[in-house]
Amino acid sequence: MRIFLLLVLMAISPLNWAAAKIETWQTPKGSRVFYIYAQDLPMADIRITFDAGSARDGAQHGLAALTSGLLDTGAGKWSADELAQRFESVGANFGTSVSRDTASLSLRTLTDPPLFDKAVETMKTILTQPVFNQADFDREKNRTLAALKHRESSPSALADLTFNKVVYGDHPYAHSSAGEIETVTTLTADDLKKFYKQYYVSANALVVIVGDLTKKQAAKTAEDLLAELPAGQKPADIPEVSLPANAKLQHIEFPSTQTHVLSGIPGMHRKDEDYFALYVGNHILGGGGLVSRLFEEVREKRGLAYSASSSFAPMFRKGAFSMGLQTRNDQTQQALDVMTQTLADFIETGPTEAELEAAKKNLTGGFVMRFDTNSKLAGYAEMIGFYGLPLDYLDTFPEKVLALTVNDIKDAFKRRVDPKLLQTVTVGEAVKPREK
Template sequence: MSIDLRHALWGPVAVLGVLLLATTARAEPVLPLETWETDNGATVLFYATETLPMVDARVVFDAGSARDPDGKGGTASLAAGLLEEGTRDRDAKAIADGFARVGAEFSARANLETTAIRLRSLTESDWLWPAVEQMSEVIARPAFDQADFERERDRQLRAIESRKQSASAVANDTLREVAFEGHPYGHPTDGTLESVARIEHDDMRAFHDHFYAARNATVVIVGALDPDEARRLADTLVGDLPAGEPAEPLPTVPAIDEDRVERVPFPSEQATILMAHDGVPRTHDDYLPLYVGNHVLGGSGFASRLMSELREKRGLAYSTYSHLLPLRAGGRFVMGIQTRNDQVEQALELMTDELAGFIEQGPDDEELADSKANLVGGFPMRLDSNRKITEQIGLLDFFGLPLDYFDTYIERVEQVTADEVRQAFAGRIDPERRIVVIVGPEADDDHDGE
């Protein structure tokens, strides 16, 4: 089968064209979605593209590391990795050969909140349906063989050990632990050496049986299919799953009520600093003003205030940044920098001053206009491939966002005011209540966070 590459980007290009229309007449939806439920209760979202004979399908379960059993962090990641190791009828080689034979791409991966299982295939029947049926088998009937479990657990332990060689990875893992202390978000997705060692073979089947259920799943389909084909595809992918129930809501992320500094010795030339403050869940009304404001403060690369003050004016680092971490049950606002060990205190002071000044004053008119223009101009790039479209649609459902979210995004960004940014930052972020993680060479113990 040959594909005319002149048409290979038609679907994404069509989306870009609609996005441009949406800034003026908004004559049609950016992503006209069809949605329904399968007979066993899975939510399906379908976006039909044209010309390119490809389909991207994703089954998303509320089964990320936040659902790991107590004391057994890394269970979700281990279960996802084992999906590729075989089913009750086929071993890992047969699974890999089956997808390769029809030119399909398959992957399964757990993150903090979800496990996503992905398929990319040509839509030609002789190629598509064998891939879809095999993916269904992988999802519903994994083998979880004892030998595969032990091998995959060893691989995961090696990956954790490898992360300990990266100051950035150590800083991020430590920040999650202390910034979400006592919450299901508070451990690395792959777990720790101690927690993974506690995971037993039976935990795999128990985790799968509990969370891999149709009512705990969303199926996203993007590609050159008609609605009947999309329904058949969704039914095939999840039809053999039990109906089950949605996962229980997670507890609300607690507010940070202290100023805490966590130092982690690390043999590096520089210190890695991460600073976390309270944030908001993804669906909070203040999310968009915080998002637009963060673009000014530290989310726009070299154009941000943090880069101007700490890199350009002070020469403290090559890069410094800030970002929102909005989750279902809460969130954090995170600032970061890498700098020389003897400049740690200066960098911390300047980052805190910049945040405090921004909370008090907000962005000026020029900064706000530039931020909006950058966000609006960059928005089409979030939907410039079928893979990205599939990811974005999946996020809509997982966070409970309206299906017309993309239709109104540009308008809502353009309507954010400087006062809304100031009020959102002032109401949600307190510079004096923070979690600081410093990973780097040993230093004098003269900073106790008070």
């Protein structure tokens, strides 16, 4: 009961953001540690992150995701059920995740020593002694293949997959983290073991610890968790993303009443000098929901789609800038024309002063709520650590947003978003011309 009540408090109690001072150091084996002391609750969030996302798949698309997914299916002397029971017995939550850039293990646990020690020991075993046995591999592989097969029946999934391919070409960001049926089919348990040995090493590890632990306790925890990992080497950076040579439109025929439309180009990376201008500008263009330009032009004025939006997805290299909507098949061209014209107008004239002021208030007014719990704060610390952002990123975010001018946004969009290079994908049923 005590554990249950504490977990409830963990979920609802806010963290005093002013205490979010990030301290950082390296372990003796070269791993980076990012630590934030937060004493509001007797709990800690721990994340161990590796440069081992799907951009490291090579030709074996889906390899990073399967490796990450198999870590807690058996480790050391414990089965998946036994590992889950160990976490459950101390009220801890454990998970793994993978993105294009990263692969992470995360733990949320109470800091009472007997509970904390058992949770950390279990996490360490999963990290350092995964089994990758054949039966577990076969089960997870078949599960992945079933999901990939189901993906083929989703027009939105097909649009996403195709869009990334046309935007990124042969870059490692071009394929989905889950892979494709053809590539996952050929993967073996030995492939996962090889990938794990190459990338899950101390030199490639980032440890984030947020919670009610002293710096000394955090340092010991980080060193203990990684003690049995080999030193290894950090991999070379993935290549830069190139802009497309010209615009392209690709249609995929699909039996649906609505057409899914995506259009965009490579946008910005996490440390981009234009990050704040593009971020705030996009909020006005299509990221602000009901008050954005795209929503107003496509939905409110013309009723062409239920919604229309735009986004930047910054990563280690340039993530995509994209605009998207769903519309009736016979309105596809009109909706696409309105979407691209709205972008062109925004690039040419920029936002109005009123739009900019409204965006500033929206983005800064609720900013503290984005990291008002240990878990959210750990996510930001992970981002800051992995992408090499300034340690005062959270403190300076509001002032950088508030300092922007209309000309800053207009200039950044003119330089960085070229409508003549848009890569566009439509997935739906083409409307045949009427017979005369």
